[in-house]
Amino acid sequence: MAKNENFSDPRVLFGKKLAWLRKERGWSQEQLALESGIARSYLGGVERGQRNISLLNICRLAKTLNVPVSRLMDFYT
DSSP states (O other): OOTTOOTTOHHHHHHHHHHHHHHHTTOOHHHHHHHHTOOHHHHHHHHTTOSOOOHHHHHHHHHHHTSOHHHHHOOOO
16 A cells, blocks of 8 residues: 555545546546636645645635545545
8 A cells, every 4th residue: 555545544535536526527636727717736745645636726626626625535435
């Protein structure tokens, strides 16, 4: 298991949820970055659970993906 592959770490769980929602729309990381105004390299770190994303960026991603913030945060089910 990689250093940040702790499946109880909320950063990892959030990243997996974000990647799933992005892929569900058929978007690349680059497209999500362009649409949201968040750097692609930062998004990659978020999806890998290496970044502790701010609430403002969570809200920005939810708006870009056209989902409620609660859907991004619903990763314990």
